[in-house]
Amino acid sequence: MGPEGDLRCAAANDVEKQNEMRTADVKVDDKTLAAWEIISVISSVLIVAWTIVPLAGESRLVGAVPIALAFALMIQSHRARGESLRDLGFRTDNFFRAIRLLILPMVIGALLLLFAGRIAQALGFGASERMRSVWWIILGGFAWGLLQQYALQGFIHRRLYIIYGRGARTTFLVALIFAGLHAPNFALMAATFASGLVWAYVYERAPNLWALGLSHSTMSWIVIATLPDSIITGLRVGYKYFM
Amino acid sequence: MSGLTPRKGLVRLLLIKSFADLFFVLALAVSFSFRTFEPRFRGNVDEADALHVAGWAINAADPSSRVEVHLYIDGRFIANTRTGRSRPDVVAAKRIKEAQSGFEFRLPPLDPGEHEARVYVVHRSADNARLTLQLLGRPITFRVGENPVENGSRGGSEVRGGQ
Numbered sequence: 001m002g003p004e005g006d007l008r009c010a011a012a013n014d015v016e017k018q019n020e021m022r023t024a025d026v027k028v029d030d031k032t033l034a035a036w037e038i039i040s041v042i043s044s045v046l047i048v049a050w051t052i053v054p055l056a057g058e059s060r061l062v063g064a065v066p067i068a069l070a071f072a073l074m075i076q077s078h079r080a081r082g083e084s085l086r087d088l089g090f091r092t093d094n095f096f097r098a099i100r101l102l103i104l105p106m107v108i109g110a111l112l113l114l115f116a117g118r119i120a121q122a123l124g125f126g127a128s129e130r131m132r133s134v135w136w137i138i139l140g141g142f143a144w145g146l147l148q149q150y151a152l153q154g155f156i157h158r159r160l161y162i163i164y165g166r167g168a169r170t171t172f173l174v175a176l177i178f179a180g181l182h183a184p185n186f187a188l189m190a191a192t193f194a195s196g197l198v199w200a201y202v203y204e205r206a207p208n209l210w211a212l213g214l215s216h217s218t219m220s221w222i223v224i225a226t227l228p229d230s231i232i233t234g235l236r237v238g239y240k241y242f243m
Numbered sequence: 244m245s246g247l248t249p250r251k252g253l254v255r256l257l258l259i260k261s262f263a264d265l266f267f268v269l270a271l272a273v274s275f276s277f278r279t280f281e282p283r284f285r286g287n288v289d290e291a292d293a294l295h296v297a298g299w300a301i302n303a304a305d306p307s308s309r310v311e312v313h314l315y316i317d318g319r320f321i322a323n324t325r326t327g328r329s330r331p332d333v334v335a336a337k338r339i340k341e342a343q344s345g346f347e348f349r350l351p352p353l354d355p356g357e358h359e360a361r362v363y364v365v366h367r368s369a370d371n372a373r374l375t376l377q378l379l380g381r382p383i384t385f386r387v388g389e390n391p392v393e394n395g396s397r398g399g400s401e402v403r404g405g406q
Contacts, residue, residue: 055275069260076256080249
């Protein structure tokens with residue numbers, strides 16, 4: 001083989017090496033990939049909670065950027081993993097099963113909150129001005145609850161399945177992440193940890209996001225209506241908590 | 244291999260999102276810094292004695308504007324004023340093009356001893372939500388003597404520090 005042949009051979013080796021590197025780029029372990037996805041979505045929420053308000057005021061347009069990125073990621077992730085809306089929990093066949101699982105912890109939680117509110121003499125049932133709007137409670141509250149449950153259960157919980165499988169550890173981690181995202185509002189962190197455990201437990205047995213969204217918005221309203229603002233500090237989290 | 248493309252797309256999207264998050268936060272921080280702590284103020288405190296503190300200041304972003312300055316002596320607010328005094332010496336030194344950049348504070352009677360003067364330029368953020376003070380030059384130390392007559396002349400005060 002002459003010098004030309006050697007050159008051709010070397011060029012072919014280079015192309016082969018480059019292809020190997022490209023293949024290696026996407027050879028990310030599935031568990032690592034799932035962990036990266038979770039961290040990425042959490043980081044978007046943290047950016048909104050901790051950097052938008054101090055650095056850009058309360059600009060909704062700026063705040064929409066990390067949220068849009070997170071949604072783009074979640075949607076692409078569902079496509080890449082072949083997950084349907086039904087897989088995520090947007091379904092109706094198990095709605096009543098999910099409600100049956102939710103009803104007892106919700107009643108217990110509501111009674112505890114009523115008791116705590118009575119002690120704190122804070123039963124307001126609409127103390128907040130915006131809570132007086134029925135449409136805000138029904139539509140805004142439900143949409144907000146559904147959105148959070150989709151991100152928490154339909155995405156984070158499902159990615160934790162990939163890493164740890166189903167079980168108590170995953171349920172615990174879902175609740176821990178949910179509580180962590182409500183830092184530094186300690187009262188809300190405690191409430192979201194407890195409710196996060198229940199919602200993750202129910203999602204594992206009856207993955208229905210409609211029921212969980214309903215439960216989320218109902219419990220949020222009960223928390224606002226029963227506990228004094230000095231404890232829940234307007235449900236503010238992140239940097240806003242200090243304002 | 245059919246599952247490789249969306250998966251590869253996901254890895255790419257994760258990489259892009261990570262960089263986008265990083266640049267987004269960086270852009271927010273830099274934009275906030277520019278809006279809140281205008282970096283284009285120039286100036287100096289040239290003189291300080293028992294009777295007055297003087298210097299010059301401009302906002303390079305808007306050289307013709309009058310800059311608001313605050314005087315603090317030993318950490319206590321004393322007075323505020325705006326630039327507007329002629330400073331041909333600073334223009335001659337080619338440090339600025341705007342002649343009306345000087346300021347001067349007349350001081351109230353101060354206790355004998357050593358004092359530190361700090362002059363801050365005032366910056367209001369675009370929406371007036373934040374008002375920030377930025378130190379002009381360096382703090383300048385001066386001495387006030389026991390003798391009021393001596394304090395009446397510049398020679399009676401010792402100036403240290405400044406640029």
